Amino acid sequence: EEKIFAKSIEWTLKNLQQLFDSKNTPTIIKNRVFPIVEDVCLMGHSASGHTVVSYLNETCGLIKSLVLFDPVDGYDPFGFIKQFITHPPAQLPFVIPTLILRTEFDPIPKSGIIPACAPDALSNKRFYDSLPGPKWMLNFTHYGHGDFLDDFAVKYVVSTICKTCETDCDFDMYRTNIVRAVSLFYQGITKRNKEFIQGLENPNNSGFFDKKINILSTYKYNGYDVLKTGPFCFHS
Template sequence: MLEPSEVKCAGKVADWLAEGLQPLLPEKVEANLEKLAVSGHSKGGKTAFCVALGYSKTKVKFSALVGIDPVAGISKCCETNPHILKGVPGSLNLNMPVAVIGSGLGPKKSNCCTPPCAPDGMNHKEFFKECKPPCANFVVARYGHMDMLDDETAGVIGKLLSKCACKNGSGPRDLMRRTIGGLVVAFLRAQLNDHWKDFDAILGNPNLAPTQLDNMVYIPSS
């Protein structure tokens, strides 16, 4: 089966980094592609998993994966291609550290006419369950699937997707963005640079985050 276009395009972008990134960087800044992470949100989160799993053959290798509220489809019988979720714990053959960040309101409907944006069985819980250690799971409890976007999104479609399609939190979106950003940086510093202070601090005291974190789990490699 041919990979979906977004998976193929993501692989091409990754390969572009090998030659295209360095000329665009400031003087005396050198890209280190030996520590390369792949990440995405929503369907892009699943795309990141697909790229990391090798569905798009790339010249570069990835050292870490971060899924931000990844979604595999609208229901278990309607997973988007390729079908990577098997319903089996530890079935994803990822030889790298993985962090999966979910939204507490993602599985809830915004209204009676639209399905949840991150339905149970297709969301961060399933992705995390099927990961192998080392892997981490965090849930930003009071926010929804689209709350990591900008406060204002351009165009009518942008506003509808951002404000109406998904169940949103009532707090400032800035708190969601800062929380996700902090989690990603702390996780990558720990896994790629062996700087564990911030990551361990968050695991030990989730109240350090700008907004509420629930169900934090970190499973180290054995």
């Protein structure tokens, strides 16, 4: 799995420019969207957090920052197959600015039969505690593991296996605020923007996020000043 991912991401970054400038490129983006392959930010959701971290265990490549969205380690939520890459308090071998996005309902099972989509012992804080670099973790309360998907998927697919928001829900608003968090992180790191970084650290009073959503923030610099360094990745 990790070897296939490594080949895929290396090919993608090498050929990204021509994907946006070929006869098959959709008109809506051709000559309007220009990919940048410097200061690349790698992002993974749920179990793909295991895959992207496995890749970074071997090499940074062109990756300079990392976003883990509801990351889950191990092999399956039932815990039958134990295949872990994080073993806190042991630290991972790479140092990279990282944003972890999680939700309040990640560790809550949908029912007594199906385990939670992101059990506490396998997810989120497990990754946070294993990362030796500068890191931020935002907990979007009142929402669940798959609530960022489109409304049809949330209603007819996600809600059958994961705990989802059920009352006073605004999924469009939630999705928008997830995008804002990622943007603040990436722009804050690459442009060394103090206001954007502070927006991650005090989200509810920053003015960047919707007042209808409550976000809990945890962060730790671990001795690295991203406002001076910008994005980076290296092996310790």
